[in-house]
Amino acid sequence: MGYKVSKAVVKRLPKYYRYLKQIKSKGIVRVSSSELSQITGLTPSQIRQDLNHFGGFGQQGYGYNVEELIGELQNILGMTVKYNAIILGAGNIGQAIAQYTGLSDTKFNITAIFDKSKKLVGKKISDIEVNPIDYLEPYLKKNDVHIAIIAVPLESAQELADICMDNGVKGIWNYAPLDLKVREGVRVENVHLDDSLFTLTFYLTNPWAAEKK
Amino acid sequence: MGYKVSKAVVKRLPKYYRYLKQIKSKGIVRVSSSELSQITGLTPSQIRQDLNHFGGFGQQGYGYNVEELIGELQNILGMTVKYNAIILGAGNIGQAIAQYTGLSDTKFNITAIFDKSKKLVGKKISDIEVNPIDYLEPYLKKNDVHIAIIAVPLESAQELADICMDNGVKGIWNYAPLDLKVREGVRVENVHLDDSLFTLTFYLTNPWAAEKK
Numbered sequence: 001m002g003y004k005v006s007k008a009v010v011k012r013l014p015k016y017y018r019y020l021k022q023i024k025s026k027g028i029v030r031v032s033s034s035e036l037s038q039i040t041g042l043t044p045s046q047i048r049q050d051l052n053h054f055g056g057f058g059q060q061g062y063g064y065n066v067e068e069l070i071g072e073l074q075n076i077l078g079m080t081v082k083y084n085a086i087i088l089g090a091g092n093i094g095q096a097i098a099q100y101t102g103l104s105d106t107k108f109n110i111t112a113i114f115d116k117s118k119k120l121v122g123k124k125i126s127d128i129e130v131n132p133i134d135y136l137e138p139y140l141k142k143n144d145v146h147i148a149i150i151a152v153p154l155e156s157a158q159e160l161a162d163i164c165m166d167n168g169v170k171g172i173w174n175y176a177p178l179d180l181k182v183r184e185g186v187r188v189e190n191v192h193l194d195d196s197l198f199t200l201t202f203y204l205t206n207p208w209a210a211e212k213k
Numbered sequence: 214m215g216y217k218v219s220k221a222v223v224k225r226l227p228k229y230y231r232y233l234k235q236i237k238s239k240g241i242v243r244v245s246s247s248e249l250s251q252i253t254g255l256t257p258s259q260i261r262q263d264l265n266h267f268g269g270f271g272q273q274g275y276g277y278n279v280e281e282l283i284g285e286l287q288n289i290l291g292m293t294v295k296y297n298a299i300i301l302g303a304g305n306i307g308q309a310i311a312q313y314t315g316l317s318d319t320k321f322n323i324t325a326i327f328d329k330s331k332k333l334v335g336k337k338i339s340d341i342e343v344n345p346i347d348y349l350e351p352y353l354k355k356n357d358v359h360i361a362i363i364a365v366p367l368e369s370a371q372e373l374a375d376i377c378m379d380n381g382v383k384g385i386w387n388y389a390p391l392d393l394k395v396r397e398g399v400r401v402e403n404v405h406l407d408d409s410l411f412t413l414t415f416y417l418t419n420p421w422a423a424e425k426k
Contacts, residue, residue: 091309093309099305146417173410189413199227201296204296205289205290
């Protein structure tokens, strides 16, 4: 390892993980790249190439061991690393993330939630008490936080991201509707939910433009 | 018009729209593809190619009129079409979508919300009353619904999507953690929020893999 991988490849890895888990839940123990191709809509050679970036997991003519490949993907995706995360903003999105149960396979760990609203401070969400936003900086100074999940309105997102980066946070999962500016060495994933809605309305409006799967 | 456009191009269009709105809010009236390149991280020629799919909006050596291009993108993305949408599931995600104010520039219209929980039925979210899920089918038979937003748990997502498709819904925006099976002529956009989290934890775990922007 030590070479670059395109973001398109990286973005397909969680998809493989998701499909393999579905396959495993049906009791299937071995899968070929052609079978994966039928489920994912990608070509067998693309699937083999993607996975070969991380070592050759399959065997020619024999396919992939489903459970092994799931384990490899969990390692590759960082699901076996204990990342501490905090949520900024205890509105609907912040609450949805705090209550999301789909991370139970991972070591991902939400340690604190912050909000500026007096109505929300003190409330418990998934057993985590909402702290006032003023506690953010002292909390970051005392605790090891790897990821900040930003679920506050546009206006305060960059300022809070800056406080997090000033205090050693290296990953930002951003739900605020702007592309955050981050520093060298910090990773950000911006989630723009309406981008996907507009992709949908694009295809409804321009059905001629649709590619075959 | 009448040819295919790759999904990668389509997915960049909402991004252009977002950046152009930011530019416009700063009072900028004209922008070159090189300037757009600096903001978006895409190459000028990619930007020109993407936009040329939909007609040549810019002028050589003169750039794009920001307001005009925003208007064109609104047309292309279907934001000027009156789409009626319903939300299935009034939990955190359903509520977040119902309360989202970022669609005020569009003609997108949420007409009804449904949930099976007796605690939520009758509650008002953004002035829309939550209906019992049993009312879904009669509602679809009486009203013109273009898009169903699925924000229910995994178990009931496919069944509800089937009811919607049986009754003429042509677009599905799916937040349930599975890739819905849809029929010929129906478009689905699946939102898998944790795919983007795992992209983030991938890069935190494998910093060697990061591409330059």
